[in-house]
Amino acid sequence: xxxxxxxxxxxDLPDGxxxxxxxxxxxxxxxxxRTFRPVWDKSKCNHCMICWMICPDxxxxxxxxxxxxxxxxxxxxxxxxxxxxPMKCIEMKKESESE
Ligand code: SF4
Ligand code: SF4
Numbered sequence: 001x002x003x004x005x006x007x008x009x010x011x012d013l014p015d016g017x018x019x020x021x022x023x024x025x026x027x028x029x030x031x032x033x034r035t036f037r038p039v040w041d042k043s044k045c046n047h048c049m050i051c052w053m054i055c056p057d058x059x060x061x062x063x064x065x066x067x068x069x070x071x072x073x074x075x076x077x078x079x080x081x082x083x084x085x086p087m088k089c090i091e092m093k094k095e096s097e098s099e
Pocket of ligand 1: 040046067084089
């Protein structure tokens with residue numbers, strides 16, 4: 001038997017769309033494909049937590065019921081938080097721009 005015959009064939013691959021290891025989404029840093037980054041001005045924030053509720057990636061961090069920084073490892077830059085913020089304290093900036 002040659003070494004190549006031991007390699008798995010296409011029939012050995014798992015079906016697409018299956019989650020084989022629950023909780024593995026943490027391994028995928030969705031922030032890697034971000035073009036725009038939310039920049040939060042905490043001096044204007046009233047901690048209403050609307051951005052926290054609406055963020056599709058659950059990447060707005062909290063502590064003692066107050067908003068903290070954004071976890072940029074998982075923020076994909078969709079801009080929903082900036083749109084929804086009643087205090088207009090989140091600005092979407094291009095990744096290439098400095099804060
Ligand atoms: S929506 Fe705006 S004001 Fe409310 S917690 Fe988020 S950043 Fe702060
Ligand atoms: S830009 Fe989108 S993914 Fe990032 S913190 Fe705001 S709502 Fe969440």
